[in-house]
Amino acid sequence: MELSHTVAALLVACCAGLGCIQAVTLDVKEGNSTCIKAELSASFSITYDTISSTRTVQVPLPDSATVDTGSSSCGTDESLPWLVAVFGPGHALGLSFSSNGSLYSVANLTLQYNLSDSATFPEANSSDVVTVVSATVGIWAAINTTYHCVSPVTLRVGGATVTFSDMRLEAFMPGNDLSPTESVCMADTTTTTAPPTAAASTTAAPAPTPSGTPEHGTYSVKNNNGTVCLLAQMGLQFNISYVSKSQNKTVQDLVNLTPSQTNVSGLCEASRATLVLTEEPNTTLSFTFTLNSTTNKYHLSGISLLAMWPDMTARFLASNTSLEYLRSSLGRSYMCNAEQTLIVEPTLSLNTFRLQVQPFGVITDQFATAEECQMDQDQMLIPIIVGAALAGLVLIVLIAYLIGRKRSHAGYQTI
Numbered sequence: 001m002e003l004s005h006t007v008a009a010l011l012v013a014c015c016a017g018l019g020c021i022q023a024v025t026l027d028v029k030e031g032n033s034t035c036i037k038a039e040l041s042a043s044f045s046i047t048y049d050t051i052s053s054t055r056t057v058q059v060p061l062p063d064s065a066t067v068d069t070g071s072s073s074c075g076t077d078e079s080l081p082w083l084v085a086v087f088g089p090g091h092a093l094g095l096s097f098s099s100n101g102s103l104y105s106v107a108n109l110t111l112q113y114n115l116s117d118s119a120t121f122p123e124a125n126s127s128d129v130v131t132v133v134s135a136t137v138g139i140w141a142a143i144n145t146t147y148h149c150v151s152p153v154t155l156r157v158g159g160a161t162v163t164f165s166d167m168r169l170e171a172f173m174p175g176n177d178l179s180p181t182e183s184v185c186m187a188d189t190t191t192t193t194a195p196p197t198a199a200a201s202t203t204a205a206p207a208p209t210p211s212g213t214p215e216h217g218t219y220s221v222k223n224n225n226g227t228v229c230l231l232a233q234m235g236l237q238f239n240i241s242y243v244s245k246s247q248n249k250t251v252q253d254l255v256n257l258t259p260s261q262t263n264v265s266g267l268c269e270a271s272r273a274t275l276v277l278t279e280e281p282n283t284t285l286s287f288t289f290t291l292n293s294t295t296n297k298y299h300l301s302g303i304s305l306l307a308m309w310p311d312m313t314a315r316f317l318a319s320n321t322s323l324e325y326l327r328s329s330l331g332r333s334y335m336c337n338a339e340q341t342l343i344v345e346p347t348l349s350l351n352t353f354r355l356q357v358q359p360f361g362v363i364t365d366q367f368a369t370a371e372e373c374q375m376d377q378d379q380m381l382i383p384i385i386v387g388a389a390l391a392g393l394v395l396i397v398l399i400a401y402l403i404g405r406k407r408s409h410a411g412y413q414t415i
């Protein structure tokens, strides 16, 4: 399955409003052979002192992060293999690995951040470069297998927390690519399937299941400085197929998202913006929009849904990061009043109703002029066509009348 490319946004919801970043690929090489490879999304929550108080910022591991070849290594007799990714002005994430021959694990995790970076740490009262280390990471896998964890994993490192999600990594690699055999982390292994009982179904928490046309919701995402950077409004309906506990078979279900029970989070970056909608119990939907800065066009490039509803036998996860929906231009919003179907995976599609979004270039909390979808334009054509047809009819009647009048006039003259 293409879960490896799952939108990193999943971490956002599950970790209280962290950023959604696309997976970063990092590898450590020695000569031509790769010894450590990691595809992951990471986000850091860092608390620091300002002159008057303390502040906490969410810092995503940007996709511009690169491996520091100077400090990374495949390990020697004295030292462990070490992956060091650097980003921004003097920030770094380090993972060191150890192995006992049958298992390998992350021996320690190092986070370094530079408080002089005032764009990331505004008003910090210190300009230190802070390094924090954690030696209890809990990431391990059998040797010659790839550690795989879609679920977000949060670790405390000093005064900071690091959240990984959608992570695939391997150290002590036998080849140059991640081993096809995967060790799936505990968080991703689904819960056991209890046989359906009456008691279970009556005490189960309510799933978001009112059908009919979904309620219209309005959502926005703010920047760190409090300005709105993404606007969206729509009614949303999941068309989802999953294995039902009560019916013991795969069912096709239509489920509406209830805006009043939905929390919004997300992240705005220069060329990527994410909207994450979370509805209890355990429904996390994320949209990723991508801006092409060459053409100044944007589109909806990724959708992922993570759901664990009471009637589901296993966690539901559907994700697609190569979508091409809702195309529009920078400085415009995208609008579609007609019902639209966005297919994500064979098991999931979304129906949207009266949708308007603007993921980039939002000024003063308002939608810019909309580019309407083809369906709306077609629907607008109907009154025009009807109008034109009526006008044509009137013209024909008028001409017929004039001709008739001329004929009768001519006939009168001949008498």
Ligand SMILES: *[C@@H]1O[C@H](CO)[C@@H](O)[C@H](O)[C@H]1NC(C)=O
Pocket: 031, 032
């Ligand atoms: C690495 O690969 C290149 C070409 O693929 C080859 O010429 C070179 O000898 C290789 N080096 C090592 C250390 O294997």
Ligand SMILES: *[C@@H]1O[C@H](CO)[C@@H](O)[C@H](O)[C@H]1NC(C)=O
Pocket: 079, 080, 081, 082, 096, 097, 108, 109, 110, 133, 135
């Ligand atoms: C963490 O691992 C690196 C690389 O192996 C090592 O240099 C460093 O001393 C370790 N730190 C701690 C606190 O164990």
Ligand SMILES: *[C@@H]1O[C@H](CO)[C@@H](O)[C@H](O)[C@H]1NC(C)=O
Pocket: 089, 090, 091, 114, 115, 116, 117, 118, 129
């Ligand atoms: C920390 O950030 C400041 C300002 O951005 C920069 O001048 C300095 O070189 C950085 N320190 C390191 C160790 O990269």
Ligand SMILES: *[C@@H]1O[C@H](CO)[C@@H](O)[C@H](O)[C@H]1NC(C)=O
Pocket: 100, 101, 102, 103
């Ligand atoms: C490696 O560590 C695991 C867990 O601690 C243990 O079960 C396994 O036997 C160890 N393997 C070797 C070869 O020591």
Ligand SMILES: *[C@@H]1O[C@H](CO)[C@@H](O)[C@H](O)[C@H]1NC(C)=O
Pocket: 049, 050, 051, 052, 053, 125, 126
């Ligand atoms: C920054 O502020 C904290 C508490 O407000 C204080 O404990 C610390 O000494 C200050 N650091 C500097 C470098 O001024």
Ligand SMILES: *[C@@H]1O[C@H](CO)[C@@H](O)[C@H](O)[C@H]1NC(C)=O
Pocket: 101, 102, 143, 144, 174
């Ligand atoms: C891992 O793979 C390498 C190369 O394929 C092989 O030599 C080694 O014995 C394997 N190790 C284990 C523990 O399976």
Ligand SMILES: *[C@@H]1O[C@H](CO)[C@@H](O)[C@H](O)[C@H]1NC(C)=O
Pocket: 195, 196, 248
């Ligand atoms: C569910 O259905 C499968 C076959 O369709 C059957 O083997 C299994 O026993 C059923 N489980 C329950 C709890 O009814």
Ligand SMILES: *[C@@H]1O[C@H](CO)[C@@H](O)[C@H](O)[C@H]1NC(C)=O
Pocket: 223, 224, 225, 226, 227
């Ligand atoms: C808020 O931050 C964004 C970028 O992060 C910037 O474009 C915008 O101008 C800032 N707004 C204010 C009022 O500072």
Ligand SMILES: *[C@@H]1O[C@H](CO)[C@@H](O)[C@H](O)[C@H]1NC(C)=O
Pocket: 239, 240, 252, 254, 341, 349, 351
């Ligand atoms: C839901 O999806 C199924 C299968 O993709 C499709 O046949 C059905 O028409 C869809 N229903 C709605 C209301 O979109």
Ligand SMILES: *[C@@H]1O[C@H](CO)[C@@H](O)[C@H](O)[C@H]1NC(C)=O
Pocket: 260, 261, 262, 263, 278, 279, 280
């Ligand atoms: C939304 O977030 C708030 C604060 O984090 C929380 O108290 C509330 O339960 C959340 N609501 C939903 C529907 O998730």
Ligand SMILES: *[C@@H]1O[C@H](CO)[C@@H](O)[C@H](O)[C@H]1NC(C)=O
Pocket: 292, 293, 294, 295
């Ligand atoms: C932007 O669009 C152009 C033209 O369609 C395309 O060639 C280019 O690869 C796109 N850039 C990105 C980053 O997708």
Ligand SMILES: *[C@@H]1O[C@H](CO)[C@@H](O)[C@H](O)[C@H]1NC(C)=O
Pocket: 205, 281, 282, 308, 309, 310
């Ligand atoms: C929601 O997710 C948490 C952790 O992933 C799990 O413990 C809990 O049982 C889930 N709730 C429901 C209603 O499935």
